[in-house]
């Protein structure tokens with residue numbers, strides 16, 4: 367569900383059009399090549415020894431994940447935040463890095479961020495950076511060798527735009543997604559950094575790719591702390607109004623804050639659920655908590671532990687749903703039209719977004735170029751939810767959620783496909799659900815569910831590719847998967 371509010375779109379379109387105007391070699395209509403954007407000025411320093419292994423080794427970890435130490439002071443009623451973010455980055459690739467890249471998402475919105483200073487860890491100023499779209503590119507004085515570490519400090523101010531969205535503030539909610547400078551994943555081919563896809567004035571999919579990283583975040587309020595409820599992806603420690611979060615191995619650190627939230631708490635499989643809603647929809651907020659608890663119970667059984675202590679479900683003051691690590695935002699429309707029956711968007715989309723805790727948070731993927739890896743599985747997870755809890759409505763789910771929208775198109779479309787948002791949804795999400803159903807029928811239930819469990823376990827905290835998926839699928843079945851790939855995929859990715 368990615369239907370963006372129209373006014374938001376116009377704003378973003380105007381602003382991004384300005385950004386694109388600054389980089390004439392990029393247009394929003396041309397689909398990028400299948401290789402990641404390599405922003406670094408790759409010199410001829412390809413590794414002289416040991417050629418890369420044939421299959422990409424899992425990204426980061428071994429304690430080398432990027433670490434962010436962030437301090438923020440939030441002036442809610444003045445919509446103003448001062449913050450400092452220290453990033454510690456280790457080169458986990460086999461080649462030296464000549465330029466560092468930070469994605470600074472708030473620059474997409476006019477005057478939403480002011481970068482006060484950028485420094486190296488030793489306090490020396492960095493002034494030679496340049497902008498490429500919404501990315502800050504920092505040429506390094508000397509290349510960062512494989513295994514070496516580097517540290518940056520960004521001091522910045524956020525002037526929260528008055529808008530409905532994942533980054534913005536309305537009269538009743540402050541949403542802080544992608545709010546600090548962050549480093550995209552890097553492979554030996556370059557940075558995994560992409561442009562937003564806007565086709566026919568609509569944003570298509572998500573263009574950001576995230577590594578699993580460690581977050582240490584401290585926030586304080588300029589106003590009276592007791593006024594606010596804070597939704598986050600993990601539970602804080604709070605001493606004297608200083609609120610401290612530690613969230614290891616997470617792809618995002620997102621907050622949603624309001625002075626009017628109602629809060630419903632549940633627990634499922636040892637995982638706490640906090641459901642935040644606006645007072646008018648408090649009972650739908652309770653229903654969302656129950657739905658999330660059921661979803662977590664089912665998916666923990668099917669996919670394994672999500673390795674989280676909290677999932678926050680938040681009624682969003684905008685009209686789509688969006689997943690983050692440990693937190694999901696769900697359209698207020700789902701709450702306003704919730705009628706207490708399972709034949710509703712709230713019942714369909716809450717499990718969808720919760721399932722992204724496995725297919726996005728735990729197992730990452732390239733959301734711009736291979737969005738099917740999380741979205742087809744998240745959409746099919748809805749079907750599994752109905753199969754478990756409302757088996758009499760499985761046919762209803764297929765008819766209303768999928769087949770009523772004429773699913774068609776290649777499941778492995780990118781967010782830059784020609785047809786825009788509807789073609790994207792109809793292929794990646796909806797035809798994606800049919801693909802997963804066909805895969806299940808071809809493999810048989812036992813092999814199919816053992817594949818999914820193994821897929822999550824094997825690939826947690828990494829960024830998977832299509833070939834990782836197919837190679838593991840073939841390990842779990844003797845069945846010939848070629849007909850499915852031929853029917854649903856544009857690229858033959860049989861290993």
Ligand SMILES: [Zn+2]
Pocket residue numbers: 367689718719722740741744
């Ligand atoms: Zn999704």
